[in-house]
Amino acid sequence: MADNLRFDGRVVVVTGAGGGLGKSHSLFFGSRGASVVVNDLGGSHTGEGASSRAADLVVDEIRAAGGKAVANYDSVLDGDKIIETAMKAFGRVDIVINNAGILKDVSFARMTDQQWDAIFSVHVDGAYKVTKAAWPIFRKQKFGRVINTTSAAGIYGNFGQANYSAAKLALVGFTRTLALEGKKDNIHCNVIAPIAASRMTETVLPPDMLASLKPDMVTPLVAYLCHEETTENGSLFEVGAGYVGKLRWERTGGHGFPIDQKLLPEQIAEKWDKITDFEDGRATHPDSTTESMESIISNFENISKSDTEAARPNVISEDGKVNVEAAKALTFPSESFSYTERDVILYNLGIGAKRTDLHLVYENSEAFTAVPTFGVIPSFAAMNGVPFGEILPSFNPMMLLHGEQYLEIIRPFPANAKLTSTPYVVDILDKGKGCVATIGVKTTDEEGNDICVNEFTMFIRGAGNFGGKKEGIDRGAATAANNLPNRKPDHVVTEKTGEDQAALYRLSGDWNPLHIDPEMAAVGGFEIPILHGLCSFGIAGKHIFNAYCNNDPNSFKNIKVRFAKTVNPGETLETSMWREGDKVLFQVRAIERDAIVISNAAVELQGEASKSSKPKL
Numbered sequence: 260m261a262d263n264l265r266f267d268g269r270v271v272v273v274t275g276a277g278g279g280l281g282k283s284h285s286l287f288f289g290s291r292g293a294s295v296v297v298n299d300l301g302g303s304h305t306g307e308g309a310s311s312r313a314a315d316l317v318v319d320e321i322r323a324a325g326g327k328a329v330a331n332y333d334s335v336l337d338g339d340k341i342i343e344t345a346m347k348a349f350g351r352v353d354i355v356i357n358n359a360g361i362l363k364d365v366s367f368a369r370m371t372d373q374q375w376d377a378i379f380s381v382h383v384d385g386a387y388k389v390t391k392a393a394w395p396i397f398r399k400q401k402f403g404r405v406i407n408t409t410s411a412a413g414i415y416g417n418f419g420q421a422n423y424s425a426a427k428l429a430l431v432g433f434t435r436t437l438a439l440e441g442k443k444d445n446i447h448c449n450v451i452a453p454i455a456a457s458r459m460t461e462t463v464l465p466p467d468m469l470a471s472l473k474p475d476m477v478t479p480l481v482a483y484l485c486h487e488e489t490t491e492n493g494s495l496f497e498v499g500a501g502y503v504g505k506l507r508w509e510r511t512g513g514h515g516f517p518i519d520q521k522l523l524p525e526q527i528a529e530k531w532d533k534i535t536d537f538e539d540g541r542a543t544h545p546d547s548t549t550e551s552m553e554s555i556i557s558n559f560e561n562i563s564k565s566d567t568e569a570a571r572p573n574v575i576s577e578d579g580k581v582n583v584e585a586a587k588a589l590t591f592p593s594e595s596f597s598y599t600e601r602d603v604i605l606y607n608l609g610i611g612a613k614r615t616d617l618h619l620v621y622e623n624s625e626a627f628t629a630v631p632t633f634g635v636i637p638s639f640a641a642m643n644g645v646p647f648g649e650i651l652p653s654f655n656p657m658m659l660l661h662g663e664q665y666l667e668i669i670r671p672f673p674a675n676a677k678l679t680s681t682p683y684v685v686d687i688l689d690k691g692k693g694c695v696a697t698i699g700v701k702t703t704d705e706e707g708n709d710i711c712v713n714e715f716t717m718f719i720r721g722a723g724n725f726g727g728k729k730e731g732i733d734r735g736a737a738t739a740a741n742n743l744p745n746r747k748p749d750h751v752v753t754e755k756t757g758e759d760q761a762a763l764y765r766l767s768g769d770w771n772p773l774h775i776d777p778e779m780a781a782v783g784g785f786e787i788p789i790l791h792g793l794c795s796f797g798i799a800g801k802h803i804f805n806a807y808c809n810n811d812p813n814s815f816k817n818i819k820v821r822f823a824k825t826v827n828p829g830e831t832l833e834t835s836m837w838r839e840g841d842k843v844l845f846q847v848r849a850i851e852r853d854a855i856v857i858s859n860a861a862v863e864l865q866g867e868a869s870k871s872s873k874p875k876l
């Protein structure tokens with residue numbers, strides 16, 4: 260294999276480089292074109308004494324092989340001096356390998372404060388001091404690589420090494436935080452738990468094993484992680500005797516207790532098997548504090564059942580099966596929603612109305628109206644109030660995506676009104692990759708007249724495979740496939756969404772952090788907060804309303820869409836429309852990505868609008 264991972268022009272600082280792993284790292288980097296600062300105090304493996312000899316010998320060896328190296332004899336606690344040596348000799352520093360370490364093994368019962376402190380001082384404070392001195396240089400040059408050296412003793416614990424284990428695991432946390440902070444400046448930090456024969460392992464391993472544990476079986480991983488083309492960041496590896504493997508955390512699915520009741524140790528005891536079960540298919544591998552928070556956040560909705568609720572049949576059985584008929588029989592509280600012209604204007608602005616669209620943004624305009632898709636707004640809070648955790652398996656709000664929307668308008672929306680919305684379960688499907696749940700909401704006015712019906716279908720990624728049915732029932736327009744005719748669209752409208760579109764749309768009642776908070780969006784697996792499905796729905800609805808409805812708010816009988824792909828705020832949406840009888844079939848494309856984001860969609864027209872088939876241009 261060609262040795263094309265070169266380090267020409269790079270300057271590497273290796274601490275504790277007089278022997279063992281540090282020497283192996285230094286020789287290797289020296290042989291691949293890097294200039295090396297070989298740091299070693301020259302002390303014994305327990306930290307006593309100091310001499311320049313060990314570092315000098317390694318420098319001589321690198322130079323003899325044609326490489327560039329200088330020695331440094333400072334303590335790692337004088338990290339700035341070590342970095343200064345690099346700057347004086349080579350004018351830069353690119354890679355820091357915190358390798359220096361000592362042992363003071365003794366059982367915890369006999370450990371002295373001095374033995375505890377000495378270990379922390381060299382391993383933790385030393386790594387801190389050297390890295391801290393290099394950090395501003397890394398940030399300025401937008402490049403840096405840090406390798407910290409932990410140990411299996413830190414990860415798993417080891418008899419007689421309480422001081423060393425604690426210090427070594429500290430380096431894992433240190434590395435992971437530096438990885439997060441350094442990422443934007445192209446500073447990558449990783450941590451290795453090597454096992455190699457060295458002065459330190461001599462005290463704990465038998466001689467025949469030591470023979471097979473060569474430091475040069477560890478160094479290639481260090482070199483790979485430090486190369487400019489390697490993107491790995493914040494990771495922990497175990498390496499030795501030719502084996503290289505990556506470690507991660509694993510957490511059980513656990514158990515969520517109601518948050519509004521006192522938690523007793525007896526309840527913990529009762530659920531202990533579930534809390535500690537890694538094999539029930541619910542275990543996860545959280546990789547960040549945000550991911551770690553996921554389960555805690557999803558438990559925020561875990562409110563204890565009222566007496567009436569407690570009398571409800573259990574929708575989800577112990578083994579995670581969903582009884583859909585029992586879910587359909589549940590009743591949920593109604594929500595009232597009062598609105599004025601102000602709410603209508605805010606909604607219209609949220610779906611991209613311009614200040615010149617007076618019929619949408621000016622309450623004194625004779626033609627002032629809500630775009631008919633406003634019909635989703637009064638029902639949203641009622642839908643959102645459904646205790647999803649009670650009716651859906653493995654419910655995780657950050658994995659929820661709005662999948663489809665159906666809105667049927669029964670009576671036109673008054674300009675001001677107080678409406679009441681009542682949710683119910685329509686269906687729960689098992690699509691393998693995800694769970695698809697449809698919540699219906701009926702909205703009535705103060706006289707009890709039906710105003711509209713909504714069906715919100717959500718797609719919860721990763722919550723499928725619970726043994727439920729795959730296909731739902733035919734619900735007419737609500738489930739129509741709305742396949743497009745095989746001809747060019749009759750009418751096409753494009754509209755660039757605003758960068759702040761989601762921030763504006765959320766003021767109409769969908770406060771889901773997925774659309775505003777980058778950290779929450781990241782939990783859902785998105786690079787940036789995405790646009791609300793109902794915002795794209797409103798934008799497309801507005802295009803059809805403007806084209807086919809002559810500003811008659813009573814012209815939509817119903818509208819149905821499937822959210823086929825996510826939309827990022829700022830993208831340009833192109834709505835293509837095909838008139839077929841009373842229907843306007845349509846699809847929406849995000850032009851920049853050439854992605855269909857709304858599919859299987861149609862508006863069924865009624866009244867005057869259903870008679871004239873020509874779009875208003």
Ligand SMILES: CCCCCCC[C@@H](O)CC(=O)SCCNC(=O)CCNC(=O)[C@H](O)C(C)(C)COP(=O)(O)OP(=O)(O)OC[C@H]1O[C@@H](n2cnc3c(N)ncnc32)[C@H](O)[C@@H]1OP(=O)(O)O
Nearest residue numbers: 660661662663690715716717718771791792822823824825
């Ligand atoms: C109660 C409702 C609450 C709503 C509250 C709303 C809160 C809001 O704040 C949340 C939002 O607005 S999220 C933003 C809007 N939504 C989106 O961006 C989703 C975009 N869609 C996707 O990414 C994919 O379609 C995706 C990921 C959803 C599916 O894609 P894939 O995994 O590739 O699925 P695929 O292999 O194509 O199909 C698998 C089966 O699932 C069905 N299906 C696909 N897309 C669906 C969708 N959008 N809605 C419903 N069902 C869908 C397929 O038909 C398929 O089923 P089958 O195997 O039976 O054919």
